[in-house]
Amino acid sequence: MGRIEGKTALVTGGSRGIGRAIAVELAREGARVAVNYASNEAKAQEVAEEISALGEKCLLVQANVGKANEARAMVDKVANEFGHLDVLVNNAGITRDSMLPKMTDEQWVEVIQTNLGGCFFCTSAAIPFMSNQSFGRIINISSMNGQVPAMGQANYSASKGGIIAFTRTAAAELVRSGITVNTIAPGYTDTDMFAAVPDVIQAQIKSKIPMGRYGHPEEIAKAVVFLVADGDYITGQQINVNGGAFM
Numbered sequence: 100m101g102r103i104e105g106k107t108a109l110v111t112g113g114s115r116g117i118g119r120a121i122a123v124e125l126a127r128e129g130a131r132v133a134v135n136y137a138s139n140e141a142k143a144q145e146v147a148e149e150i151s152a153l154g155e156k157c158l159l160v161q162a163n164v165g166k167a168n169e170a171r172a173m174v175d176k177v178a179n180e181f182g183h184l185d186v187l188v189n190n191a192g193i194t195r196d197s198m199l200p201k202m203t204d205e206q207w208v209e210v211i212q213t214n215l216g217g218c219f220f221c222t223s224a225a226i227p228f229m230s231n232q233s234f235g236r237i238i239n240i241s242s243m244n245g246q247v248p249a250m251g252q253a254n255y256s257a258s259k260g261g262i263i264a265f266t267r268t269a270a271a272e273l274v275r276s277g278i279t280v281n282t283i284a285p286g287y288t289d290t291d292m293f294a295a296v297p298d299v300i301q302a303q304i305k306s307k308i309p310m311g312r313y314g315h316p317e318e319i320a321k322a323v324v325f326l327v328a329d330g331d332y333i334t335g336q337q338i339n340v341n342g343g344a345f346m
């Protein structure tokens with residue numbers, strides 16, 4: 100018997116990388132999981148098959164979380180189909196890197212709208228369902244690069260720092276509704292997003308990680324499961340899963 104048997108969860112950006120690992124770990128612990136993706140249906144289908152093999156129900160939901168109407172319709176659909184919504188993991192995120200002098204308005208807006216806007220749109224759509232059931236676990240995936248300077252990522256670090264600030268206020272506002280809101284801030288983690296970083300920069304980054312390696316997506320997922328299964332008295336916090344790269 101899993102630790103979160105009977106719970107339902109929506110993981111945004113669950114088709115690849117960290118979101119995929121989170122969706123699978125939640126299912127392994129007994130949750131029914133909805134996996135959101137933006138465009139990569141084939142990868143999302145793979146996750147659904149992995150979850151089905153664990154004996155859990157998986158719902159695939161395509162939506163661009165950066166578009167308010169799509170994000171809200173997705174949350175409504177998942178909550179109505181499952182009958183309740185216990186866990187929301189705001190994980191979907193993108194990078195559009197450029198040093199500030201060359202950063203375009205489009206790069207700025209797309210990253211803020213997807214990473215921070217998506218977090219708000221999905222959270223606000225989930226609140227009525229979670230308030231009605233007097234229970235909710237909202238986990239927002241930020242980044243170490245929202246805590247330290249990140250060259251070429253003014254848009255990304257602003258979105259991720261914004262998620263940390265958003266989390267605190269949301270936690271304070273929702274605490275009396277039985278909803279906890281927390282952030283997990285991963286360090287450099289081995290996914291497609293990080294693979295896009297040039298090799299020479301990756302080597303520099305690795306040399307500065309005290310544990311001497313990148314994180315595995317499953318290590319982020321374990322922190323999510325901990326908050327869902329054992330985090331009854333934890334809200335407004337951030338858990339750094341970064342191999343000691345930021346202390």
Ligand SMILES: NC(=O)c1ccc[n+]([C@@H]2O[C@H](COP(=O)([O-])OP(=O)(O)OC[C@H]3O[C@@H](n4cnc5c(N)ncnc54)[C@H](OP(=O)(O)O)[C@@H]3O)[C@@H](O)[C@H]2O)c1
Binds near residue numbers: 112116286287289
């Ligand atoms: N990897 C790292 O080193 C690292 C470090 C710190 C924080 N993070 C954060 O962790 C989260 C996951 O990162 P990752 O490395 O796993 O990324 P990834 O491998 O690039 O996967 C991104 C996921 O987000 C989805 N997605 C992208 N834009 C979306 C949108 N507009 N609406 C809905 N879904 C969207 C993608 O769907 P499709 O498959 O359909 O494209 C995919 O499932 C992000 O928030 C990222 O900022 C990552």
